[in-house]
Amino acid sequence: VMNGRKKIKVTDVSVNTDTDTVVLSLKDAVTVDDEVTFDYKTKKKDQTQGVVEDLAGNDLQSFKGQAVSNDTFVDPNIDLTSPTVSAASIDGDTLTISFDEDIASTIPKANNFKVMNGRKKIKVDAVSVDTDADTVVLSLKDAVTVDDVVTFDYKTKSKDQLKDVVQDLAGNDLQSFKGEAVSNITAVPALSSPALEPLFSDQWHLQSSDNEGANVQNAWLQTTDSGDPIYGTGVLISIVDDGLDHDHEDLSINYNADASYDYNYDDTDPHPTGDDAHGTSAGGVAAGYGHNGIGITGAAPNASLSGLRLIAGGTSDRTEANALVHALGDVDIYSNSWGPTDDGTISPIGPLLSQSLGNGVANGRDGKGAIYTWAGGNGRASFDNSNYDGYANSRYVISVAAISSNGLHADYSEPGANILISSPSDGGWYEPDSDLYFETPPGIAGITTTDLEGGRGYNSGGGLNSNGVANLSDNNYTNDFGGTSSATPLASGVIALMLQANPALTWRDVQHVLVNTASMVDSSSSGWFANAAGNTFNHDYGFGRIDADAAVTLAKSWSNVGEEVSYGASESSNISIPDFGGGSVERTLSIAQDITIETVRIPFISDHTYRGDLEITLESPAGTTAVLASQRRDEDDYDFIFSAKAFWGESSEGDWTLSVTDSGEDDVGALNAWGLDFFGTAGENFDSLLSGSSNFQRDAI
Numbered sequence: 001v002m003n004g005r006k007k008i009k010v011t012d013v014s015v016n017t018d019t020d021t022v023v024l025s026l027k028d029a030v031t032v033d034d035e036v037t038f039d040y041k042t043k044k045k046d047q048t049q050g051v052v053e054d055l056a057g058n059d060l061q062s063f064k065g066q067a068v069s070n071d072t073f074v075d076p077n078i079d080l081t082s083p084t085v086s087a088a089s090i091d092g093d094t095l096t097i098s099f100d101e102d103i104a105s106t107i108p109k110a111n112n113f114k115v116m117n118g119r120k121k122i123k124v125d126a127v128s129v130d131t132d133a134d135t136v137v138l139s140l141k142d143a144v145t146v147d148d149v150v151t152f153d154y155k156t157k158s159k160d161q162l163k164d165v166v167q168d169l170a171g172n173d174l175q176s177f178k179g180e181a182v183s184n185i186t187a188v189p190a191l192s193s194p195a196l197e198p199l200f201s202d203q204w205h206l207q208s209s210d211n212e213g214a215n216v217q218n219a220w221l222q223t224t225d226s227g228d229p230i231y232g233t234g235v236l237i238s239i240v241d242d243g244l245d246h247d248h249e250d251l252s253i254n255y256n257a258d259a260s261y262d263y264n265y266d267d268t269d270p271h272p273t274g275d276d277a278h279g280t281s282a283g284g285v286a287a288g289y290g291h292n293g294i295g296i297t298g299a300a301p302n303a304s305l306s307g308l309r310l311i312a313g314g315t316s317d318r319t320e321a322n323a324l325v326h327a328l329g330d331v332d333i334y335s336n337s338w339g340p341t342d343d344g345t346i347s348p349i350g351p352l353l354s355q356s357l358g359n360g361v362a363n364g365r366d367g368k369g370a371i372y373t374w375a376g377g378n379g380r381a382s383f384d385n386s387n388y389d390g391y392a393n394s395r396y397v398i399s400v401a402a403i404s405s406n407g408l409h410a411d412y413s414e415p416g417a418n419i420l421i422s423s424p425s426d427g428g429w430y431e432p433d434s435d436l437y438f439e440t441p442p443g444i445a446g447i448t449t450t451d452l453e454g455g456r457g458y459n460s461g462g463g464l465n466s467n468g469v470a471n472l473s474d475n476n477y478t479n480d481f482g483g484t485s486s487a488t489p490l491a492s493g494v495i496a497l498m499l500q501a502n503p504a505l506t507w508r509d510v511q512h513v514l515v516n517t518a519s520m521v522d523s524s525s526s527g528w529f530a531n532a533a534g535n536t537f538n539h540d541y542g543f544g545r546i547d548a549d550a551a552v553t554l555a556k557s558w559s560n561v562g563e564e565v566s567y568g569a570s571e572s573s574n575i576s577i578p579d580f581g582g583g584s585v586e587r588t589l590s591i592a593q594d595i596t597i598e599t600v601r602i603p604f605i606s607d608h609t610y611r612g613d614l615e616i617t618l619e620s621p622a623g624t625t626a627v628l629a630s631q632r633r634d635e636d637d638y639d640f641i642f643s644a645k646a647f648w649g650e651s652s653e654g655d656w657t658l659s660v661t662d663s664g665e666d667d668v669g670a671l672n673a674w675g676l677d678f679f680g681t682a683g684e685n686f687d688s689l690l691s692g693s694s695n696f697q698r699d700a701i
Contacts (some may be wrong), residue, residue, distance in 0.1 A: 001038045003030055015052075022052055029072075031080050036068040072529025079170035090150050097136045097152075101303055104167040105131050108174075110138075112165065115152040119146050120258065129166075134438055136166060143186075147234070150182040179518055188596025192296035194220060194290030199472070202448040202479060204405055205285075205424035205490060206299060209519060209547065213409045213492060214424050219497050219548035222556075223545070230552055232300025232496035234503075237286050238331045239489065239668065240323060241279025241338060244307025248280065248476065250288040250295045250450050251305060259306035259327035263319050269544060270293075270307030277457030280309060280348045281481040282337045284450030286489035287496065295477050296449055299493025300500075300549065306331065311338045314372060317350025324356045324372070328364050332499055333371040335492035337485035339391045339431040344632040346611065346640050349390030358394040361507045369507030370389025371499075372397040373492045375484035377414035383632035385628040386416030393418040393643040395599040395679060398495075398511060400485040401541060402426075405445040407521050409540040413484060417618075417626035417644035419542035420511060421518050423490045426482025430630040447486045451478040475569035498555040508598065515648055517551045518544030530671045532595075532622030533649025562681040568673025569605065570694040577608060579668050584661040589676055591621075593690050594683030595652040599643055601677040602628060603694050608662070614638070615661045620647050621654025631663040652678040653685060 001008040001024065012025035028037055041062040042051050052060035074080075079101075086100040095115060110124040115138065123141040130137065144150055155176040156165045166174035194200065195217055207213035222230045226699025236256055237296065245264070246255040262270045272280060283298075283305050290301025310323045324334055340347035356374060374397040376386040388390045392399040398420050402413040404427025409415075411427060427444035446469065452455040458478035459471050465480040472479055495510055505513070520536060527538040537543055569589050577585050600618070608614055612634030619625045626644040660671055675694030682688075 001026060001036065003028070003034050005038055015104065018396055030070065030075045032070060032072045034070060034072075036070055037065045039064045039066070039067060041346065051100070061505055062194070077507060079168060079172060082172045083166060083168040084188060085177075085180060087183070088152065088180060089185050090144060091185050091187070093140040095138040095140060095150075095152065095182065097138070099134045099136075099166075099168075101134065102169050103129065103131060103134050103136070104169055105129055105169075106163065106165065106167050108166050109164050112155055112157070113138055114155075115140060116151050116153075117142070117148050121355050137161065144184065146184060146186045148184060148186075150183060150184055151179045153178045153180070155621070157643055191231060191291040191302060192293065192477045194301040195233070197290055197293065197297045199448055199477060200298045204294060204445055205447055205486075206297070209545070212405050212424060214299070214494060214546050214548050215550070216494065216497075216548040219494070219552045220301075222501070222549070222552050224501060230497050230500050231290070232287060232303030232493065232500055235300065235332045235496040235499045236304040236330055237307060237333045237335055237489075237492050237496055238307045238326070239279050239283045240310050240334055241282055241288065242276040242312040243279045243309045244270050244283050244305065245272060245280040245450070245452050246305075247271070248450055248453055251283055253292065254287065254302065254304045256304045256306040256330070259330045260308065261323070261326055262309040263315070263323050264309050264313040270309035270514065272309070272312065272452065275456050275480075277452045278337065278485065279309070280452055281382075281449045281458065281478060282335065283307070283347050285447060285486050286317070286335055286493040288434045288450050295474070299490050300496035303493065303496040307501040307576070308334075317352045320350065321352035321356040321439060324353060325360050325364075327418050328350070328360060331370060332365055333373065333492050334360070336372065336391070336397075337372045337483075337488045339375060339377060339389050342377050342382060342384045344379060344382045344384040344388065344612070346388050346636070346638070347390055348640060350393060354394070357394055361396050362684045364507075368505065370497055371492075371507055371510055373488050374399050376401040376416060376419055378412040378483050378485075380412050380414050383622040383630065384414050385630065386414040387418045387628055387642050390640075393641075395601060395643055396451070396507070397423050399542070400484060400488045400491045402482075402484045403521060403541070403545055409522065410482075413487075413540070415539040415627075417539060417628060417642070417646045419539065419679065420645050421491065421514050421546045422521070422541040423487035423546050425487040425490070426486065427461045428479060446479050447481040448472070448477065448479040449481050449486070451476055455665045458618045484554065491546055494546055494551060494582045497548060497552050501552045502558055504560065505555060505558065506560060508564065509558060511598065512553050512561055513558055514546065515543045517547050517554050518542070519547045519550070521545045529624070531624040531647060531650055532620065535648050537646045537648070539646075543648070564679060565595055565682050565686065565694050566594055566679045567591070567678060567690070568675060568694040569676035569692050570673060572673040573671050574673075576670045577606070577614070577662050577668065580613070580662050580665045582662070585671050587658045587671065587674065589658075590656060591656060591676065591678070592654050593652055593678070593687060593692070594685035595678045595680045596683045597647045597650050597652055597678055598680040599645060600647055601679070601694070602642040602658075603673075603675045603677070604628075604638050604640055604642060605673040606660075606669055606671050608667065610634070610638055610664060610667035611636055611638045613664030613667055614664050615663050616642070617659045618644065619657040619659070620650055621656065622649060622650055651683050652680075653683065
């Protein structure tokens with residue numbers, strides 16, 4: 001007997017010879033709407049016995065699919081309708097499902113339910129039934145927050161029917177369904193002020209500019225248009241580093257596992273091994289959780305964090321390229337406190353990574369562009385320059401220099417025409433015998449942040465740290481972090497505040513806001529100059545120290561800049577560069593296009609046999625000069641692309657002059673070719689019909 005595609009067991013058979021009928025008793029009753037058929041088969045071994053026979057002894061013949069006239073009487077008092085969900089709501093870790101009729105006390109199995117928070121599955125720990133309220137209550141392993149989008153599925157498995165399932169009083173099972181929407185009534189707990197965290201008083205870098213900090217504390221006092229505090233909520237920062245200790249008490253709460261990966265060991269867990277504490281400390285600076293009354297706070301205390309473990313082992317252009325667009329649809333900011341060796345040598349970026357960065361700013365954040373922050377470098381004592389670093393001088397990134405707690409550039413922080421802003425960090429000097437070891441001078445503070453749990457990181461517990469300062473008593477934290485490695489995640493955290501204040505900011509808008517709100521430090525420095533657009537710049541500081549309060553204020557009212565335009569030109573000169581004492585080579589490119597500049601790229605090719613001897617500058621039509629390279633130790637020729645932010649806001653139109661001077665004896669060579677590529681917005685005299693490029697696409701971009 002078949003009820004549609006379901007077989008019904010025959011439990012008993014009887015024969016009525018008066019009515020010439022065979023009556024089958026079925027295990028499951030059928031309803032008036034069911035379509036029922038039955039088969040009959042006379043097996044050879046049963047013939048003449050145990051079969052339906054007429055009086056002459058003839059057997060009933062086998063047949064299949066005999067239709068049945070369903071005369072089932074429908075008693076209007078009998079409930080044949082399965083229960084349905086009338087409402088569902090969630091509050092933290094409790095999901096309540098309400099039904100449209102009375103339900104039985106049967107407790108359904110937890111694995112009959114599947115609860116999804118976006119793309120993340122939440123385990124159901126327990127199920128209870130309230131027959132008075134006609135509700136089923138699921139206890140969830142993980143609580144959800146007010147903004148989470150939650151759905152749930154229910155499946156009645158065949159083996160569970162009539163037991164361990166949701167039933168009404170008539171015994172009808174709840175039918176399977178998928179993607180039932182849940183009303184999220186989770187209350188928003190008031191987040192405590194990050195300034196109340198126990199170690200906040202040591203975190204001078206987050207305090208006001210009076211304390212030489214980044215003015216983050218004042219930015220926290222601002223709110224969004226809807227009245228929410230600006231703590232970086234809803235923004236995801238990915239720490240690209242040597243790992244992230246996501247079990248740490250100040251990092252685990254807002255850790256995003258789905259956007260994390262270990263590119264060194266090719267698995268989904270970026271947890272560091274050994275004493276690799278660098279990424280964990282950087283993560284705390286950016287977005288250590290600031291509302292739990294424990295330890296420290298990050299600059300964006302309620303932003304989310306993911307970890308991309310990349311530099312704990314060897315890497316390649318392809319691996320770097322993959323990492324820098326990992327979870328591109330989810331990550332807002334990629335924070336990079338790493339780069340090539342800080343020894344003053346030219347270090348081009350790989351072509352695949354260059355393409356990935358371009359992909360990130362084009363397609364990240366729903367087309368608004370992912371934000372890439374990059375450490376400007378710690379090689380000042382080796383006469384290194386951030387512009388020699390193909391990572392930090394990419395036009396797609398925000399290159400960050402470091403300022404000590406005395407308001408001066410850190411002694412390790414590299415200068416560069418590519419530097420956009422500076423950020424507070426520790427200070428120090430160079431120890432030649434310690435391989436670029438930085439020691440904080442007396443009176444210069446380090447950065448207090450998260451450390452590997454259990455004394456495996458910077459804070460080994462007790463005594464003095466490497467700077468001669470007493471270690472923190474809790475070795476899950478350190479007061480010994482620094483470098484542009486700390487300045488960069490601080491900038492990342494500030495940008496997270498900006499993005500919460502105005503999610504519509506593009507990657508270029510973020511740079512505009514930072515340029516317009518950075519504050520001048522070290523005002524007596526002779527390196528400051530105002531370019532023709534009125535923007536003050538210093539190769540040691542970029543446009544100045546990042547000011548979180550001012551940046552958030554401007555971000556709120558900022559209107560998106562115009563579409564990016566570009567133009568370029570180049571020449572193949574092949575002109576000999578006079579050896580030391582013989583003067584300079586000066587070459588001029590006349591630019592007819594009018595672009596309001598954001599970034600200038602300067603491709604440069606020279607067969608000079610000792611490129612470290614060459615001092616290279618670029619002067620704009622308005623007279624602004626950017627230093628691209630200075631004398632240092634660096635053996636090899638040039639095939640590289642410099643960049644400059646120093647001309648921000650100026651017009652590209654006019655004569656640009658490149659000057660090359662050989663400052664060392666003996667080695668000689670020629671300026672073979674050079675060019676200019678301008679990126680920015682259309683100027684007043686912009687000609688949409690005029691196009692051009694330097695056509696130099698090699699090495700760093």
